[in-house]
Amino acid sequence: MKKYLQYRRGYLCIWLLLCSVPILVQLLYGQALESILYGVGLATVLVLLFMVHDFLHFREKEEKRKQVAQNMGSRELCLFETNDPVEKEYLDLLGQLTERYCKQAEQLQTATKERQEYYTTWVHQVKTPMAAMNMLLQKKDTPESRQLQLQLFRMEEYVEMILHFTRLEESGTDFVFDSYDLDELIRKTIRKYASVFVQKKIAICYDTISAHVLTDEKWFCFVLEQVLSNALKYTNQGSVTIAMETPGLLTIRDTGIGIAPEDVPRVFEKGYTGYNGRADHKSTGLGLYLCKRTMNRLHHSISLTSVVGEGTTVTLDLRREERVIE
Template identity: 45%
Template sequence: MKKNEDSDQPLWKAYIKEEKYWLGAVAGAVIVFLLMFWLCQLPLTVPAYLACLYLICQSGLFFYRFSQFRKYHEYLENMTGCPETDTLGERLPKDTTVCEADYQKLVLGLLEKKRILTEEQIEKEKEASDYETLWAHQIKVPIAAMRLILQTEECECREELKGKLFEVEGYVEMMLCYQRLGSLHGDLAIHSCELEDIVRKAVHKYARMFIRKKIRLDFPDFHCQILTDEKWLQFVIEQILSNALKYTQAGSVSIRCDCEQKLLTIQDTGIGIAPEDISRVFERGFTGENGRNERTSTGLGLYLCNRIVTELSHELRIDSVQGSGTSVSIRLDNITIL
């Protein structure tokens, strides 16, 4: 017999519990009927026959009502598992009692409130997204003006200011990328690319930071054709290089490619990641021990990288020894073209 999941008992037991007063009334009527004949010292043959006939009729009614109860339960159970809540009100079974009608009014009222709250939430999110997009584009104007000023004006801290301005541009780009995550799949353009060219563009972007921090770059030539989206993979590599430079005060950053396995590895000699943080580095907003020490950490860089790499059907892996550096590997051989 099918289980009633809500009460964790067989459905027929749940039905008996629901109809206990009716069943009690039927049993009580039979007992009173027979008791009256017995007290009057009348023959019990005829009333016993009538009592049996009455019980048979009530049993048939019991099984009929149980079958209706089971169908009703299964129908509601299927509705519970259906994700389409917008049409739930139209699919509610016809009410047969006053209480069922009251419950349906309550459900329809709650659905209407949910619809209103959902629309309000969507509108608020759209307004916030529009404002963030507008801000990100407007901030590019003063950034460009500051860069122009730094290129023409001579001052002792110009290089340092250029570095800070570069960081600001990176954060703006990260925010724009975060906004496009929802429509990322439709923005992908998968085609054959030369991996070395993508990596060189990312390295060129951070060339000044390598020089300013005096970090040695170990980047031997390689040739590896891959299927990917060049723009988004370059963003991922840039984020990994940014983290490597941020958490490496001295030493080197090496970039290696295993062309046979389509495996790109970026390794630094920085401060590394605490063992307890490794499993959580891809969580949104998680900064870990390093992030608490580095106040400018947002906890979004690796989250974005993992989301993009997953969308590209690649695979991202991080290995680290605290105090000895971090190795980030991107496996690029499992691209799926839909």
């Protein structure tokens, strides 16, 4: 009703003005008001009857407008009928815009799907020569071959990052939630980076964590790998410590170069590399961004603290409401 009165406030003002003018004229001339009040009362009744009919029509149009809003952007959009020529023109324009939007949305969806299929195919194809290179390098145990293996390992990381990035962009992602032994997931990730720890002569400090986590194994391990990769990338000496000092809070702490205070609030933004990333000339600014998005999809959270020259601590908050696995 309030919305309707605001919509028809112009008509109400005109009606009050038309009623008040005759009454004011009669008062100025000192004549009886009975005839004027009778006419005003009759006009008021007619106006009220019109407003009741108009309000019912307005409410019906409002319900149809809500239905249109719910189906906006769909070819199933059902527009209401109207006798108002101006409204008809607006409805025709809305129909044309909806059709144009649907065509553009279909074109964008097709282009996105083709691009994702291309990236996925490229990733799987490039893995074949990389695997062959790795086998050839393993036949020679020299300082040069170990360095090449390290660089090849980094290439594999970037390829996996692209694959996970394209999968996250898809509307449906292959998440499979279950209860996993956290210790096994961590040890699996550490074994993957064992050669990097050895070559960089960085110690890994980890004691068994007796805890289970409700998550997706593949995607959670991807986050662990990205965090561990960053710790190794920006740590030249010292150690990387993985621990759960507080139940549900997994911390990965390194003794690396740290992150500038002004960069810390933005490290999870897409493409943001910060001072260290720009100095390194190799940072893509995607690693922590993908970690943030993945943790959100897993219903976990991730945070980071850092001190320049002392190191960085990444905290994975694995606490969540109890859920039943069917």
